[in-house]
Amino acid sequence: MSDSTYLTWPFFDDTHRKFAEELTAWAKEEIAPLEKDDHSTLEALDKSFKHLIKKLGESGWLKYTIPKTYGGALETFDVRHMALARSILAYHSGLADFGFAMQGLGSGSITLFGSDDLKKQYLPDVGTGKRTAAFAISEPESGSDVASMTTTATLDGNHYVLNGVKTWISNAGIADQYVLFARTGDAPGSKGLSAFVIEADNPGLKVSERINVIAPHPLGTLTLTDCRVPTSNMLGHSGDGFKVAMTTLDIFRTTVGGAALGFARRAMDEAIDRAQSRVAFGKKIGDFQIIQTKIGEMALKIDASALLVFRSAWVKDTQGIRVTRESSMAKLYSTESAQEVIDEAVQIFGGMGVVSGVTVERLYREIRALRIYEGTSEIQKLVIAAQTMAK
Ligand code: COS
Numbered sequence: 001m002s003d004s005t006y007l008t009w010p011f012f013d014d015t016h017r018k019f020a021e022e023l024t025a026w027a028k029e030e031i032a033p034l035e036k037d038d039h040s041t042l043e044a045l046d047k048s049f050k051h052l053i054k055k056l057g058e059s060g061w062l063k064y065t066i067p068k069t070y071g072g073a074l075e076t077f078d079v080r081h082m083a084l085a086r087s088i089l090a091y092h093s094g095l096a097d098f099g100f101a102m103q104g105l106g107s108g109s110i111t112l113f114g115s116d117d118l119k120k121q122y123l124p125d126v127g128t129g130k131r132t133a134a135f136a137i138s139e140p141e142s143g144s145d146v147a148s149m150t151t152t153a154t155l156d157g158n159h160y161v162l163n164g165v166k167t168w169i170s171n172a173g174i175a176d177q178y179v180l181f182a183r184t185g186d187a188p189g190s191k192g193l194s195a196f197v198i199e200a201d202n203p204g205l206k207v208s209e210r211i212n213v214i215a216p217h218p219l220g221t222l223t224l225t226d227c228r229v230p231t232s233n234m235l236g237h238s239g240d241g242f243k244v245a246m247t248t249l250d251i252f253r254t255t256v257g258g259a260a261l262g263f264a265r266r267a268m269d270e271a272i273d274r275a276q277s278r279v280a281f282g283k284k285i286g287d288f289q290i291i292q293t294k295i296g297e298m299a300l301k302i303d304a305s306a307l308l309v310f311r312s313a314w315v316k317d318t319q320g321i322r323v324t325r326e327s328s329m330a331k332l333y334s335t336e337s338a339q340e341v342i343d344e345a346v347q348i349f350g351g352m353g354v355v356s357g358v359t360v361e362r363l364y365r366e367i368r369a370l371r372i373y374e375g376t377s378e379i380q381k382l383v384i385a386a387q388t389m390a391k
Contacts, residue, residue, distance in 0.1 A: 002091065002265055002266075002269050003265070003299075003302075004020070004024075006303070006306045006310070007020055009306075009307075009310065011080065011310040011311065011313070011314040012080060012310070015081075016080050016081065016084060019064075019081055019084060019085075020084050020088060023061065023084070023085060023088045023089075024088050026059060026061075027088055027089060027091070027092045027093075027096070028092070030055055030059070031052070031055075031089065031092045031093050031096045032092045032093070034048070034051075034052065034093060034096075035092065035093055035359075035362075036357070037095075039095070039216040042210055042212075045216045045217075045218065046173070046174060046218060048095065049095055049098075049099060049174065049217075049218055050174070052093070052095055052096050052099045053099045053103075053129045053132060054129055056096065056099055056100055056103075056129055057127075057128045057129020057130065058128075058129065060073065061085060061100065062100065062103050062126065062127050062128065062129050063127045063128075064078070064081045064082060064085055065082065065100065065103045065104035065107060065108075065126065065127065066107060066111060066123045066124075066126055066127040067111055067123070069119075070111075070119050070120065070123035070124050070127065071123065071124040071127040071128070072123070072127055077108070077111065077251060077317075078317055079251055079254050079255065079312070079313035079316045079317050080310060080313040080314060080317055082100075082104055082251075082252075082255045082258070082313075083254055083255045083257065083258030083261075083309050083310065083313045084258065085100055085258075086100060086101055086255045086256075086258035086259040086262060087258040087259065087261045087262035087265070087309075088262060089259075089262065090258075090259040090260075090261075090262025090263050090266070090366075091262040091263075091265055091266045092266075094215055094217075094263070094362070094363075094366040095216075095217065097259045097262065098170070098217050101252070101255060101256075101259065102132070102133060102134060102135070102170050102171050102175075103126050103127075103129070103132070103133050104252060104255065105133075105135045105170075105248065105252045105374075106126070106132075106133025106134045106135045106171065106175065106177075106178075106179060107122060107123060107126040107133045107179075108135075108248045108251060108252060109135070109179045109195055109235050109244050109245070109247075109248045110122050110123060110179065110197060110235065111123065112244070112247055112248060113195065113235040113236040113240065113244050113247075114197070114235050115232065117232065118197055118232075118233065118235070122177060122197060125176075131176040131177065132171055132174050132175045132176050133171070133175060133176070133177060133179070134169060134170060134171035134172065134174075134175035134177070134178045134179070135169075135170070135178070135179050135248070136166040136169045136172075136178045136179065136180040136181065136222060137149070137166070137180075137181045137245055138166065138167055138168045138169070139151060139164065139165060139166055139167060140165055140167050143168070144375070144376055144378075144379050146181075146190070146193075146242065146245060147189035147190040147193070147242065148189070149164075149181065149182070149183060149193065150164060150183065151163065151164025151165070151166065151180075151181070151182040151183060151224060152164060152182060152183050152184075153182035153183065153184045153194060153196065153229070154184075155184070155231070156228075158230060158231050158232075159228045159229060159230055159231060160182075160184065160194075160196065160228075160229050160231060160234070161204075161226055161227065161228055161229075162180070162182050162196070162198075162204065162224040162226075162227040162228075162229060163224055163225060163226060163227070164182065164224050165208075165221060165222070165223050165224070166178075166180060166221065166222040166224070167209075167211075167220075167221040167222075168211070168219065168221075168373070169219065169220055169221065169222055170217065170218065170219055170373075171218050171219075172207050172210070172218065172219060172220030172221065172222055173207040173210055173218060173220050174218045175200050176199070176200050177197055177198065177199055177200060178197070178198045178200065178205075178222070179195060179196070179197055179235065180195070180196050180197075180198050180222075180224075181193055181194070181195050181196075181241045181244075181245055182194060182196065182224075182241070184238045184239065184241075185238060185239055187239060190242035191239060191242070192239060193239070193240075193241030193242045193245075194234055194235075194236075194237075194238050194239060194240060194241040195234065195235040195236065195240065195241045195244040195245065196229050196233050196234055196235065197229075197233045197235065198227065198229050198233065202227055202228070202229070203227075204224055204225050204226050204227025204228060205222060205223075205224055205227050206222070206223045206225070207220050207221070207222060208220075208221050208222065208223040209221040213369065214365045214368060214369075215362070215365040215366040215368070215369065217369075246324070247322075249327075249374055249375065250316075250322065250323055250324050250327050251316065251323075251327070252374060253327040253328060253330065253331040253374050253375060253380075254309060254312040254313050254316070254323070254326070254327040254330045254331065255313075256331045256334075256335065256370055256373070256374050257305060257308065257309035257312070257327075257330035257331045257333070257334035257335065258309050258313075258334075259370060260305065260331075260334040260335040260337075260338035260367065260370050261302065261305050261306055261309055261334055261338065263338050263342060263363050263366055263367050263370075264298070264301065264302050264305065264334075264337065264338035264341040264342065264367075265302060266359065266363060267298070267338075267341050267342040267344075267345035267360055267363050268295070268298045268299065268302060268341060268345065270345055270349075270359050270360050270363075271294070271295065271298065271344065271345040271348045271349070271360070272286070272295060274345075274348055274349050274352075275291050275295065275348055278350075285348070291348060294344045294347070294348060297344070298341045298344055298345070301337035301338075301340060301341055302337075302341065304333065304337065305330075305333055305334035305337055305338065308326075308329050308330040308333050308334060309330040309334055311326060311330070312326035312327045312329065312330040313330075324383060324387055325383070325384055325387035325388065328375070328380040328383040328384050328387070329380075329384055331370075331374065331375065331380055332377050332380035332381065332384070335367070335370040335371045335377065336371060336377055338367050338370070339367050339368070339371060342360065342363045342364050342367050343364070345360045345363070346360050346361070346364055
């Protein structure tokens, strides 16, 4: 039985506790049995993913990724609900967590910066799972260095015309719309970027490649060729793109920490079960102090991660201030320490830990990308340093 004492912490109120209880029960019943779904081909992966989105939508969980005015469950973003959701879903299925996360990240910039018309057009269907969202910022030559992106958006009457390539785009090929960033002006670096909402069936937008990764998730490359987008589909104003991206990431980086926490908790629970059942040298391996010290360190890392994740979420939810430093700390520590926790779980499993299909083997693959996407660990350290030194 997984430790849920963190729910008694003062970061939460009863709404969060009830939400966590209900989602946990639902995920056990509805999501856990799908863990063994076939993801060996793109077709099988897409089918399984769409099924998960449908289930999450029909059961009302995606409503926590959008605000109430547009069909959401709560007045505004509540980062604690989203981090809890990711943690609980990730415990049972990396793909279910990914589905929830992408509805949030892919529509977050619309919630934060979109016109009322854009919000009405896109958010309600994201909240039911009828439409799938995506966030397209990275390029072949621009990953960490967002400000160096070269995709252009040129004004032509009441449209912008976009040309360029976006890659590492989660939900490429699945999404119904993309929040996509491009350079609209001559202003250098971060000053000349803007954000747009683009329909997936725009004739100027092609999914030019699907990318296979170690833990299967829908991912790919988009090519924009004279892609015409109405000026009304811009989020915020021309030149606001960098701010749109960073403000959105400030919220969602905390939730990446939540997902890492879910993977780590699952690994620890698997490791404890293994330690209490596997016999070596005449006793259960959990009776050896060498295993106990591993479990002790895992539990410590998990609680420290949870403190950072829910501190960041709580500050954002209750004070509404910029949480760049807090969210970077939450993401950095939780993802790095989850990797360590999972690695130790694999070690406790011994040879069984690297057998394909064993849960800790899956977690070992699932966690890796979290140390890279939405800002690498190295970038998070730079952000934390910049924020700390500026104080
Ligand atoms: N919220 C609001 N505004 C922000 C912000 C934030 N979190 N971070 C930066 N800004 C603003 C700054 O205030 C600054 O504005 P002014 O020029 O008006 O002062 C501007 O944006 C530029 O900021 P800064 O100089 O700090 O940006 P840098 O170019 O030095 O670099 C990093 C920023 C490297 C931290 C940024 O590019 C980054 O986060 N990279 C990782 C990208 C990423 O996560 N990619 C994955 C995408 S999703 S898979």
